[in-house]
Amino acid sequence: MNQSSSQSSNRSLPDSEYYRAFLDRDSNYDGIFFAGVRSTGIFCRPTCSARKPKLENCEFFATAQDALLAGYRPCKRCHPTDHPGSTSPLIKELITLVESDLTRRWKDQDLRARGIDPTTARRQFKSRFGMTFVAYARARRMGEGLKTIRSGERVIDAQIDSGYESGSGFRDAFSKMMGSPPSGNVAHTLKAEWIDTPLGPMIALADESALHLLEFVDRPGLETEILRLRQKHGLAILPGRTPITELLESELASYFRGQLQEFTTPLHLYGSDFQKSVLKILQQIPYGETWTYAQQSEALGNPKAIRAVARANGMNQIPILIPCHRVIGSDGKLTGYSGGLARKEWLLDLEKRRKS
Incomplete structure (x- = not known):
């Protein structure tokens, strides 16, 4: 699996430079990048005072959304989703609500029921770190569900490692997006693979003979798209690679280097x-x-x-x-x-x- 730490085309410096700034708690880099810590599953701003991990346990992101979609949760010490030097009680309250139920799809009426103006929440989240509250909640939910795909682990292994008990949290996030493990009534099983590209991470669904789906993980409606694919065609989805995803990953890399103009990866088309x-x-x-x-x-x-x-x-x-x-x-x-x-x-x- 491609585990490259370069997650965004907006990042231009080498990882060593970001790591130096992270070690030095260099405030000049605040807002420039975020550091994900693989061993803890959190992401931090460069000035975080927490003990710093080794470079091999770090990866760096251009935006908070990139880190969320990669499956990291915000650090409670440095609050990377706040602007440097500022705090917002409303944002902190909403982030706490999201973390209390990662599988929930938040709607405006949910906020109104808590006495929160949806417009205010949307505006504050947008001004703080470039995405609305709904987009934040979705990115956090998507990231948790995609974490096992990104790591290449089985769902149950990732669930245990994340500290969740059966039937909650991580497993629910994955199952709601990708479906339960195959059972007797499943017509076909696809393998899901995370692929890093210069334009951001993508998810590929493939079997042994063809590619069925390739989408940017931050595409609005991706969850619905996958759900429709599963239900309409009787598909089950599990993390893993196939010869098709290996070919796809190789061809995408060549394409983004400007060395490939025609793809040979076999495709399975859906629709009328x-x-x-x-x-x-x-x-x-x-x-x-x-x-x-x-x-x-x-x-x-x-x-x-x-x-x-x-x-x-x-x-x-x-x-x-x-x-x-x-x-x-x-x-x-x-x-x-x-x-x-x-x-x-x-x-x-x-x-x-x-x-x-």
Whole structure:
């Protein structure tokens, strides 16, 4: 498994420099990076006064959200989710609520029931560290559920190591996202793998013959997407690697280095016949080029199906390999992308540079 500590394209310094700043409690780096400590499962700001671990037990993140999605919880000593030198009773209260039940999906009415204005909570979380309260709770929940995939351990091993008892906490977080271990009524089992990329971590679901899903772990709606996949097709998901994920990881690394323009990883497509035909058209868009939705519809043989094509593109579960990032608006501007427009622009720039 790729356990690289480089979690974000925004980080440009070597780990040794971040580690030096972490050891020295250098305040110049506050807000620049966060340090995850593998042995404790917490993440800290650079100025944390806690005893420092060895470099091999550290990994460094550009944002608090990256650390949360990697399965780390905030340090109670240095409070990395607060701005340096500031505290917020509301933020502390809400973080405590999240930690008390990591599997809960928080809604505005839950906050109102506690006398908390959802708008105030959203604004304070956004101003403190760049994400809303709901996004924070989701990242913490996702990180806990993905932790076992990232480490490559069995669910029960990770559960015991995390100190949770059966039927609570960690196991629930994983099971709610990925489903229970296979039983007699499961039609098929997929293996889930965590893959680090320059644009952030991704999760890959594959069996021995094909890739079924590849998504950025911070994609909104990922949990629902996986749940729909499990329920509709009778799938069970467990941590692990297959020859397909090994090939995928190798090809993604080459792609991000600008050394690969066509993927050979076998794909398993889901959806209606129309949706599958749209995905196959996407695969025909040449590397380094862009099409409009109108061009894609014409290639499909149905020029009037622009909106339907756009919807089908949005349901793509295997981005990059099925390059929906190569589709732009008729005015030449970037349009919606599940991984975010910044990632879309990055991918297009990479391909344009390498093609020329």
